[in-house]
Amino acid sequence: MYIAMNRFKVHPDHEEAFKKRWLDREVLLKTVPGFESFQFLQGPRYEDYVLYASHTVWVSYDAFIGWTKSEQFRAAHANAGEGKPLTVGPPVFEGFQVLQNISN
Template structure:
């Protein structure tokens, strides 16, 4: 089965960047205990007119492993506070999922 990459993109306004980063960097990461999890990256992208682009990038052993994560107790725990507190993004996250067709490593 090919690997699967799940990404969420966020547009964050300048006044919320520090708080947005803290929300991600200070949270408890529960991914390591989920079957099929390979890696996670929290990415800071370019500055846009409306704010800065950020992305969460998760690599899974398969699409089925990713779906398993979305149905897991760890997922529920990780997203329990979603929508609570001040909105730090300019709109909802944009999800993009990709099946890996080729993977070249060093």
């Protein structure tokens, strides 16, 4: 199992637009082999930004790499960087190999 996360520092004045951009977009992940789940997360609020993260679970690292090379990935990111910048700097990617998973 592999977890792919992107952290976003969102300018407080652009928070609603950022959330809308994520919540209103077409979700293509379900069509990709190896996709398990996705969460869009809101984190703590700081003086100059609000932390958000995308959290995607894949059956394996190879499945994640397959996503990054897919037509669905290109379509999902086709408009990235267009429009008004909503974040303070670029997103920060973090990838994790799951060593232990405990669930009900």
